[in-house]
Amino acid sequence: MPAFTLVTFxxxxxxxxxxxxxxVLRGIGYEEVAEPVHADLxxxxxxxxxxxxxxxxxxxxxxxxxxxxRKPGLVIGVxxxxxxxxxxxxxxxxxxxxxxxxxxxxxxxxxILAEVELxxxxxxxxxxxxxxxxxxxxxxxxxxxxxxxxxxxxKGCDExxxxxxxxxxxxxxxxxxxxxxxxEIRRLVVAGVREVTLLGQTVNSYRDPAGSLALAPGAGExxxxxxxRAAALQDESEFPALLRDICERVPDLARLRxxxxxxxxxxxxxxxxxxxxxxxxxxVHMPVQSGSDRVLKRxxxxxxxxxxxxxxxxxxxxxxxLTLSTDVIVGFPGETRAxxxxxxxxxxxxxxxxxxxxxxxxxxxxxxxxxxxxVPELEKRARLEEIFALTDxxxxxxxxxxxxxxxxxxxxxxxxxxxxxxxxxQNEIVHFAFEGxxxxxxxxxxxxxxxxxxxxxxxxxxxxxxxxxxxIGKAPSRTVRRALPVVxxx
Ligand code: SF4
Numbered sequence: 333m334p335a336f337t338l339v340t341f342x343x344x345x346x347x348x349x350x351x352x353x354x355x356v357l358r359g360i361g362y363e364e365v366a367e368p369v370h371a372d373l374x375x376x377x378x379x380x381x382x383x384x385x386x387x388x389x390x391x392x393x394x395x396x397x398x399x400x401x402r403k404p405g406l407v408i409g410v411x412x413x414x415x416x417x418x419x420x421x422x423x424x425x426x427x428x429x430x431x432x433x434x435x436x437x438x439x440x441x442x443x444i445l446a447e448v449e450l451x452x453x454x455x456x457x458x459x460x461x462x463x464x465x466x467x468x469x470x471x472x473x474x475x476x477x478x479x480x481x482x483x484x485x486x487k488g489c490d491e492x493x494x495x496x497x498x499x500x501x502x503x504x505x506x507x508x509x510x511x512x513x514x515x516e517i518r519r520l521v522v523a524g525v526r527e528v529t530l531l532g533q534t535v536n537s538y539r540d541p542a543g544s545l546a547l548a549p550g551a552g553e554x555x556x557x558x559x560x561r562a563a564a565l566q567d568e569s570e571f572p573a574l575l576r577d578i579c580e581r582v583p584d585l586a587r588l589r590x591x592x593x594x595x596x597x598x599x600x601x602x603x604x605x606x607x608x609x610x611x612x613x614x615x616v617h618m619p620v621q622s623g624s625d626r627v628l629k630r631x632x633x634x635x636x637x638x639x640x641x642x643x644x645x646x647x648x649x650x651x652x653x654l655t656l657s658t659d660v661i662v663g664f665p666g667e668t669r670a671x672x673x674x675x676x677x678x679x680x681x682x683x684x685x686x687x688x689x690x691x692x693x694x695x696x697x698x699x700x701x702x703x704x705x706x707v708p709e710l711e712k713r714a715r716l717e718e719i720f721a722l723t724d725x726x727x728x729x730x731x732x733x734x735x736x737x738x739x740x741x742x743x744x745x746x747x748x749x750x751x752x753x754x755x756x757x758q759n760e761i762v763h764f765a766f767e768g769x770x771x772x773x774x775x776x777x778x779x780x781x782x783x784x785x786x787x788x789x790x791x792x793x794x795x796x797x798x799x800x801x802x803x804i805g806k807a808p809s810r811t812v813r814r815a816l817p818v819v820x821x822x
Contacts, residue, residue: 334500335362335363335372337367337371338355338640339368339392341376343589346412346483348484352470353597355455357441358659376392376393376745377525378411379774380696389414393408394427409429410427412429412435416434417500418456423734431457432458433458434453434458434460435487435501436459437457439468440457451628451799460488460503461662467484470516472688477524478525480744483531484532486507486532487506490534491534491632492699494699494700495661495664497697500697505534511544516793517582528587529591530588533593539569539634546573547691549572550599550604552601557638557642567597569591571597575602576608579611586742588611588612595635596639606650612651613757614651614757616656616657618658620658620659621661622664623675624637624667624670625637625649630666637674637678640678655684658682658688659690661689663707664700666703685758686727686759687723691716729775731783731785734758738777739757739778741756742755743769743772750765751765752771755768756787763786763787763788763789764788764791766791775791776792776795
């Protein structure tokens with residue numbers, strides 16, 4: 333039986349694509365092996381959002397090239413955003429690569445491998461499926477599925493943030509029919525999945541191409557001070573309606589997350605969905621990128637800091653205890669010390685529970701290339717260190733504040749030391765011991781200790797859990813709605 337190894341770089345979308353690539357390969361008789369040295373086929377599923385990811389790919393291909401010299405039949409393929417963006421150029425520069433596969437071309441993999449076997453020049457398949465978008469579903473097999481799963485609801489991006497390669501590497505926005513999304517989630521839940529994360533580049537710009545969703549409460553309304561009614565009416569997002577439909581039609585789904593929302597589509601209606609749907613996790617990852625309006629304009633982010641903050645405040649008013657995490661780029665062209673201090677100020681006011689910071693780097697074919705990359709690298713690094721010092725402190729203080737609290741933790745996997753690891757509703761990693769199988773159980777855990785990036789807790793006395801086989805297909809239903817006052821705005 334031929335063997336393959338998959339190496340994944342980048343985001344959850346890439347992880348989701350890698351899972352589908354693995355399923356296609358298993359479907360044509362390959363088995364997965366962990367070590368490249370035992371593989372006949374190695375697929376590098378790449379990311380091009382940061383310069384470092386590209387460097388990583390180059391060194392990985394170089395290393396695998398040495399393996400190929402010892403094992404001439406080895407096939408090396410590059411998939412994902414780098415293949416999409418740099419297909420021809422990379423194939424010319426790196427003769428070790430046997431094929432290139434864009435994110436929309438995964439189903440063509442068997443044919444590509446057949447061409448490689450026949451000795452064809454490196455096939456490059458990087459065509460967007462603009463006319464008939466396909467969304468690959470996970471194979472939901474009872475007993476083989478984990479406790480959590482990703483489900484794609486849209487792909488591509490119509491924003492044009494000036495630093496970002498995604499509109500080039502993933503194409504324009506395309507949406508999946510709500511009925512397909514719900515069918516996939518239902519199958520996953522029957523197979524034992526307890527938590528689903530909806531995926532999309534701007535997941536909350538989702539619209540149902542089949543037009544099947546009812547208008548969600550609050551659609552077209554705004555009670556924000558900084559978002560005018562005209563702008564709210566122009567927002568055609570149906571994401572809140574999709575969330576409500578999923579919770580209504582798959583009531584056994586224990587927990588629902590989504591990533592990544594664009595702040596400008598974080599509508600009043602979406603905040604009401606958070607207020608009403610208890611399955612929605614008490615955590616939102618809301619990328620801000622900068623705390624300076626001047627920089628946000630140059631990034632073409634299409635919101636102001638006042639708009640961002642009033643959404644953060646409204647979310648937290650709707651769902652007490654809701655945590656926010658974010659992404660920030662420091663050293664964007666023209667970012668002054670005062671701009672950077674505005675970002676520090678925002679972090680101090682919002683107090684993110686999770687923070688992902690990056691230094692700006694020029695990316696190919698992006699509008700920001702027209703702006704001089706004028707913040708010295710040393711200064712970018714210093715700013716990043718400074719904001720990490722602040723946000724690390726916020727994170728530690730947040731984790732410490734949870735000691736003594738009771739959390740609902742979904743068991744995800746068992747560590748080497750025999751303890752389990754799971755996530756709380758607020759997306760915190762929690763370690764705990766448990767007699768029996770905690771995977772896919774929703775456990776009541778009292779937090780006893782805070783580490784730098786995670787928590788330790790004990791499962792409350794008397795909770796014995798259920799054998800996993802008995803939960804598959806009949807996870808305990810939870811449709812209790814939060815009895816909270818209507819949000820009064822920011
Ligand atoms: S919203 Fe902006 S940063 Fe996000 S994927 Fe689209 S262009 Fe890139």
